[in-house]
Amino acid sequence: MDMQVWRPRLMSGQWFSHLPVSLQDSLLSAARVRRLSPGQRLFKRGDPPCGLYAVLEGSVRIGAVSEQGKEALLSLVESPHWFGEICLFDGQPRTHDAYGADQCVLLHIPQTVLLKLLDDQPLHWRQLALLMSHKLRLTFINLEQLSLMPAPARLAHRLLMIAEGYGEIDPPRRVLQLPQKQLASMLSLSRQTTNQILKDLQGRGIVNLKYGEIEILDAQRLRMLAII
Numbered sequence: 369m370d371m372q373v374w375r376p377r378l379m380s381g382q383w384f385s386h387l388p389v390s391l392q393d394s395l396l397s398a399a400r401v402r403r404l405s406p407g408q409r410l411f412k413r414g415d416p417p418c419g420l421y422a423v424l425e426g427s428v429r430i431g432a433v434s435e436q437g438k439e440a441l442l443s444l445v446e447s448p449h450w451f452g453e454i455c456l457f458d459g460q461p462r463t464h465d466a467y468g469a470d471q472c473v474l475l476h477i478p479q480t481v482l483l484k485l486l487d488d489q490p491l492h493w494r495q496l497a498l499l500m501s502h503k504l505r506l507t508f509i510n511l512e513q514l515s516l517m518p519a520p521a522r523l524a525h526r527l528l529m530i531a532e533g534y535g536e537i538d539p540p541r542r543v544l545q546l547p548q549k550q551l552a553s554m555l556s557l558s559r560q561t562t563n564q565i566l567k568d569l570q571g572r573g574i575v576n577l578k579y580g581e582i583e584i585l586d587a588q589r590l591r592m593l594a595i596i
Contacts, residue, residue, distance in 0.1 A: 426472025
């Protein structure tokens with residue numbers, strides 16, 4: 369398959385669209401397509417580095433499971449988000465598990481191929497560093513919110529972040545394919561507490577709830593709640 373067919377999809381994301389055209393072309397030339405079915409593992413914590421991925425269709429669950437079977441869901445990665453770059457810098461094993469949340473299509477650039485590309489064009493390391501630093505910034509924000517913000521404000525902020533693709537999508541989406549159980553796991557809240565907050569937002573006309581779906585009806589009011 370000609371990887372150029374995916375360029376328009378990737379260009380809808382902030383990171384890829386701001387890359388030098390030469391790097392865009394190099395990434396597409398080195399890429400291959402991977403497909404995952406729901407629940408299929410892409411990699412697990414402790415696996416060796418395997419390269420960089422972009423979500424083209426569907427979504428990928430990033431998280432971990434304790435010995436007691438409790439899952440911590442860190443993120444639900446959707447198109448056109450890129451992930452997997454941390455191991456590129458330190459060469460260490462994967463830090464978390466990655467599974468297909470549904471039927472998904474990924475673009476994969478193998479680790480050895482990408483390292484060779486960066487050895488030949490070392491100036492492009494900066495673009496990969498920007499991808500990683502953006503996620504580090506989001507991590508610090510989430511840690512701060514976990515310590516300082518009440519649950520309704522954290523939930524409102526996370527909905528807005530997901531709608532914006534964590535800074536990748538503009539304009540933001542109105543409808544989020546997001547089961548409440550997954551949202552609760554991302555926020556370290558109980559399913560019951562998450563449902564209560566969402567029901568309150570629905571009663572105030574800020575969101576509309578359907579099975580496995582959250583529609584943002586009033587982003588401005590949701591944003592006001594997120595900055596409390």
